[in-house]
Amino acid sequence: MRKLSLLFIFIVFTGCKSFDSTPPNILFVISDDQSYPHASIYETKWIKTPGFDRVAKKGLLFNHAYTTNAKCSPSRSSILTGRDSWLLEEAANHFPFFPEKFITFPEVLKKNGYKTGKTGKGWAPGIALKNGKKRNLIGEDYSKIKVNPPAKFISNINYFENFKNFLDEKKDKQPFLFWVGGLEPHRRYEYQSGIKYGNKKIEEIEKVPGYWPSSKNVKTDMLDYAFEIEYFDSHLERMIDELEKRDLLENTIIVVTSDNGMPFPRVKGQVFPFDNRLPLAISWEKGIKNPGRIINDYVSFSDFAPTFLDLAGIDSEKHDMENFSGVSWKYLFNNDSIFKKRDYMIIGKERHDVGRENDKGYPVRAIIAGDYFFSINFNPERWPAGNPETGYLNTDGSPTKTEILNLRKEGKKEEYWQYAFGRRPKETLYDIKNDPNCIKNIAEYDKYNSLKDSLKKILIEDLTRNKDPRILGDTKIFDDYPYADMRTKNFYNRYMKGELLDSDWVNPTDFEFDIE
Numbered sequence: 052m053r054k055l056s057l058l059f060i061f062i063v064f065t066g067c068k069s070f071d072s073t074p075p076n077i078l079f080v081i082s083d084d085q086s087y088p089h090a091s092i093y094e095t096k097w098i099k100t101p102g103f104d105r106v107a108k109k110g111l112l113f114n115h116a117y118t119t120n121a122k123c124s125p126s127r128s129s130i131l132t133g134r135d136s137w138l139l140e141e142a143a144n145h146f147p148f149f150p151e152k153f154i155t156f157p158e159v160l161k162k163n164g165y166k167t168g169k170t171g172k173g174w175a176p177g178i179a180l181k182n183g184k185k186r187n188l189i190g191e192d193y194s195k196i197k198v199n200p201p202a203k204f205i206s207n208i209n210y211f212e213n214f215k216n217f218l219d220e221k222k223d224k225q226p227f228l229f230w231v232g233g234l235e236p237h238r239r240y241e242y243q244s245g246i247k248y249g250n251k252k253i254e255e256i257e258k259v260p261g262y263w264p265s266s267k268n269v270k271t272d273m274l275d276y277a278f279e280i281e282y283f284d285s286h287l288e289r290m291i292d293e294l295e296k297r298d299l300l301e302n303t304i305i306v307v308t309s310d311n312g313m314p315f316p317r318v319k320g321q322v323f324p325f326d327n328r329l330p331l332a333i334s335w336e337k338g339i340k341n342p343g344r345i346i347n348d349y350v351s352f353s354d355f356a357p358t359f360l361d362l363a364g365i366d367s368e369k370h371d372m373e374n375f376s377g378v379s380w381k382y383l384f385n386n387d388s389i390f391k392k393r394d395y396m397i398i399g400k401e402r403h404d405v406g407r408e409n410d411k412g413y414p415v416r417a418i419i420a421g422d423y424f425f426s427i428n429f430n431p432e433r434w435p436a437g438n439p440e441t442g443y444l445n446t447d448g449s450p451t452k453t454e455i456l457n458l459r460k461e462g463k464k465e466e467y468w469q470y471a472f473g474r475r476p477k478e479t480l481y482d483i484k485n486d487p488n489c490i491k492n493i494a495e496y497d498k499y500n501s502l503k504d505s506l507k508k509i510l511i512e513d514l515t516r517n518k519d520p521r522i523l524g525d526t527k528i529f530d531d532y533p534y535a536d537m538r539t540k541n542f543y544n545r546y547m548k549g550e551l552l553d554s555d556w557v558n559p560t561d562f563e564f565d566i567e
């Protein structure tokens with residue numbers, strides 16, 4: 052009898068070893084507008100990211116991580132709530148009023164004893180209130196300590212020192228969640244900063260995606276983007292060292308990712324696989340078995356919240372969050388193979404930046420499955436990046452954007468303009484294995500009809516099952532939610548009536564009036 056109970060105690064003890072009573076800390080590091088595969092461990096040679104690479108080598112490197120919606124605010128809403136963006140009411144849109152009913156995972160962690168905080172960009176842009184007061188969706192802000200940045204337009208927030216400050220204030224043994232929201236590589240960039248300060252060379256970029264001109268100017272723009280990524284990564288490196296120094300590295304889950312693809316035409320703010328596919332590396336010495344693995348499974352940004360709560364030992368009865376779209380990655384960390392893998396990934400969007408009549412959005416739902424990508428553009432009569440008359444407001448102003456617009460204006464090449472700004476057909480199908488840049492739409496070829504129909508069926512069935520209002524027939528609801536930025540709300544109508552509006556994220560020359 053005595054032997055039995057000893058054995059029992061032994062099993063309980065060893066069985067709990069990897070997830071013992073000390074909840075893990077979480078360091079969530081998110082850059083702003085960085086595409087996959089833009090880290091050196093992914094073999095992108097013109098970007099050096101030792102911080103990201105270190106996390107991947109000590110943990111897991113993901114090849115198929117997707118945000119549900121490739122724009123700052125809805126992407127971050129998805130992370131915080133564990134839900135697909137189209138299931139978040141107003142928060143499906145960019146710059147929304149965040150609905151009170153959606154509880155975030157940091158709020159739950161805080162209630163369960165975690166110290167929560169953030170530096171830099173948190174959930175933004177948008178307005179989140181509770182009972183009329185400002186609601187903090189992530190945690191207390193630690194952004195006071197400043198630094199002299201290495202180039203113009205790089206944030207002066209000292210992410211690393213603010214993290215140290217947060218750790219200093221934390222009680223001993225108290226678990227923490229700290230969100231590091233880099234404002235890089237969001238635009239603008241100091242032109243040629245990559246070459247001037249980063250010692251980069253144009254020749255380092257061997258290939259430009261086929262939807263942009265392969266010019267010196269575009270490559271310079273890409274190197275400026277790379278320089279900002281590297282700067283943010285240098286803060287991450289110091290944070291990892293700091294955790295090690297404080298003996299906190301072993302039980303801290305470090306997540307490094309971004310919120311949406313790079314701020315270049317046809318990427319950020321659109322719906323293609325390369326817009327939503329993002330870099331992701333996760334380390335956790337104590338909890339990840341067989342580190343150094345590469346994960347090729349599809350994982351979604353709606354998985355973060357269920358994963359963190361699972362690892363913190365907070366089950367669904369202990370919180371008021373709405374049902375998750377995502378799943379916990381405990382099986383991935385444990386290297387279990389019993390979990391049923393995803394066969395496909397669904398992405399989409401509603402309204403991003405304004406710039407269409409009556410603040411209408413550009414609704415899309417799409418599916419990535421194996422070698423194919425299929426999308427439905429519900430309003431093909433609308434402009435995908437916003438109207439030409441209002442400067443295609445959903446594509447940030449940039450040297451690359453200006454070059455593409457000029458090539459069309461000068462009558463030299465219109466194809467780049469068409470890829471990024473031209474109207475799109477209602478349905479598109481791309482063979483992403485042979486055409487990863489989605490240049491040739493094969494939806495109209497008869498021989499792909501059955502493939503297209505089967506992808507469409509899976510997409511619609513999944514969205515119907517999950518009660519996406521767009522698919523259930525409410526075609527107006529997302530357009531009717533108010534845009535929360537009063538400065539630019541109803542931009543198109545006001546601008547066309549002659550009102551002068553602040554549109555400093557695009558260039559004055561982006562506004563075009565000769566296009567039908």
Ligand SMILES: [Ca+2]
Pocket residue numbers: 083084122123237310311
């Ligand atoms: Ca962003």
